[in-house]
Amino acid sequence: MNPIALLLLTLAMSTDAFAAAISKGAGGALRMGLIFGSIEAATPLVGWLLGKSASTYVEAWDHWIAFALLVALGLHMLYEGLKPSAEEVSKPSRQSFLKVSLTAIGTSMDAMAVGIGLAFINVNI
Template sequence: MIIQPLLIAISVSMDAFAVAVGKGLAATRIRPLDALKTALWFGGFQALFPLLGYIGASALNDYVASFDHWIIFSLLALIGGNMIYEALHEDEANAHETPQFGWRHMMPLAIACSIDAFAVGVSFAFMQFSVPFAIGVIGIVTAAFTAAGLYLGRVVGLRWQKPAQIAGGIVLILIGTNILLEHLGIIG
């Protein structure tokens, strides 16, 4: 069950990765401290928000156990579809981020990129794997992806920002579909 949390972590980190690429595009130079700040802000919030979602949904687990697979599928399909929509409809002016790394700039970005992770955390209450492990993986993967995205944005540019976000959305939809089909007994 390591694959599913890892795929979820990679998928939910794509928004933060895209923002980091945008920040890298706007930066004239990137210091290691900038990459560390970016990794900590985004990785920390991407780990915190699924934890909050999980805690909130765990209280309701007994009431929704008979249809939890539909909740998981709906949340992951909605999040994935939204990621794809945003990637396809974002205008170029909004694709570029400013290269500021202070808390007043980073906190709103980290929170905005973590809203999807909250909904994923809600779905964790109904899934069968280690939630602390999954939350840790999300934080670590997001931290690594955003630090890499910052440097990648500086070197490569916008070329991979939208495809990465679209791929993340598709993976979330496929995971939700797989869980739904397993619970319905269509696949084993």
């Protein structure tokens, strides 16, 4: 058999595997996008609701709360930076809905803070 014909036959036979791999990857990306997008859209509203309910209690102590949070964050960063680390390399695997959701919430904290800030300056969301 001609080598070029053999190469074309091999390529033609592997296109279904390629298409399956692309669709599998796209499905995972779509799932991740939906989870991250939904949580990113909801966190400013959640932050605004939390801010509205807590604003009367927090206004007198807001500067001390911010100070305590920043000190705690700084101390934690120093601790994490100075402790010896033993990193393990793990192979990628399909993430559970809970892990993806928690990651999305972690990356959306800034949006929640914006919602809280809007509640404190009495913006009607």
